[in-house]
Amino acid sequence: MKISSVKGFHDILPDESARWNRMEAQAREVFTRYGYHEIRIPILEKTEVFSRSIGEATDIVEKEMYTFEDGDGSSVTLRPEGTAAVVRAYVEHALHQREPFWKLYYIGPMFRRERPQKGRLRQFHQIGVEAIGRDDAAVDAEVVLLLHDLISAVKVRDPRIDLNSLGCSDCRPRYVELLRRFGEQRRDQLCENCKRRLERNPLRLLDCKVESCQTATADAPVIVDHLCDACRAHFETVRGLLAREQVETHLNPRMVRGLDYYCRTAFEVSAAGLGAQSAVGGGGRYDGLVRSFGGPDTTGIGFALGVERLLLAIDEEHDTTRPPPEIFLAPLDRAAESEATHLAHTLRRDGMRVEVPSAGKSLKSQMRSADRLGAPYVLIMGADELAAKAVTVRDMAGKRNFPLAINIPTTAAELRAALVRLRAEPPLEQHP
Ligand code: AMP
Secondary structure, three states: OOOOOOOOOOOOOHHHHHHHHHHHHHHHHHHOOOOOEEOOOEEEHHHHHHHHHHOOOHHHHHHEEEEEOOOOOOEEOOOOOOOHHHHHHHHOHHHHHHHHOOOEEEEEEOOOOOEEEEEEEOEEEEEEEEEEEOOOOOHHHHHHHHHHHHHHHOOOOOEEEEEEOOOOOOOHHHHHHHHHEEEEHHHHHOHHHHHHHHHOOOOHHHOOOOOOHHHHOOOOHHHHHHHHHHHHHHHHHHHHHHHHOOOOEEEOOOOOOOOOOOEEEEEEOOOOOOOOOOOEEEEEEEOOOOHHHHOOOOOEEEEEEEEEHHHHOOOOOOOOOOOOOOOEEOOOOHHHHHHHHHHHHHHHHOOOOOEEOOOOOOOOHHHHHHHHHHHEEEEEEHHHHHEEEEEEEEOOOOOEEEEEOOOOOOOOOHHHHHHHHHHHHOOOOOOO
């Protein structure tokens, strides 16, 4: 019986992995330019890492986490996002005592039990950054510039960056109360979900996808009109810095992020042609998070991009090209196969890409395989060749055969030099 993968958990086959590797390499290159260093956090964390930080009343914590009891009875969770785990590690290892400001990035799988559809999986992958230890607007601007450079480097189609400020612990609660009262007045026009949000998380009224809710809240008060002086000044500085760099951002006063811990600058990036799941990534500043993990009273800002969505948002064919072998060995019988295995091992240890098919195949079928893989040379190893301590070299491009005396094992350097010399020699007409 065939066993398939778990719903929402996908394989990334060799045809696609080349694109993944390229995307990750481009991201690492941009991160290095901005002075970010990689942190590798575990996939499994204690449940409270997420339940405490993301917010009890969020979709993720309410219904999407893969939480289970470990053998010792403790509750553990497959990480649904990276920020909380990075902050947990930052505090656990007292990184702030080593340096005041850290710029960290991570790449890896995240797990959320959402309804799978195009661009939405249960295991998906994020590339994310966290800059922890500074609260000035220049850092917010730099993180958005990094995001912009990153999506430009990987060539996201028609990207759009939305920007908002979510205020601070001073001005936000006052605004949320205002919004709650506004919502109460229109309670009967709201969906069931939003009625619950009214009690637990009124900000989410603003990003409800239900049309009647959008109509009912079209003239809701927006937070940018209710920021305290410090938050307003911070936000204006961020926007000014970005405008100077000619990085286009769109003020979106209805954009609230799904997670509880954001404050002040928040942003989202979307791309054309992704349908309902147009968000490629998002992030923002979090001011209470480090302290809530028992760390110092320091602030951070970060973002995460979904790799699957990024790949959907890039105009690029699947890249099925793989580096061809430099040498294809074609053993014609069992004795030759042993020599071929030995020669291949020696050459591979020397850094050469070598392919060896099974000896049971006919020479014709081996040649077809070599051709399909794009090998420039086939070394034919039959009984005659072994007796003569030689191989027959087939130059695939020139379609010519050459005899080559060879001591097995030989080094990659010797073999490469011999192949260059052979090119200049007259060919054998026929394989003996
Ligand atoms: P979030 O951590 O919710 O802000 O998500 C950041 C980004 O991760 C989103 O914009 C998506 O690109 C990606 N993402 C989040 N959830 C999923 C999912 N279930 N499947 C695929 N990508 C996701």
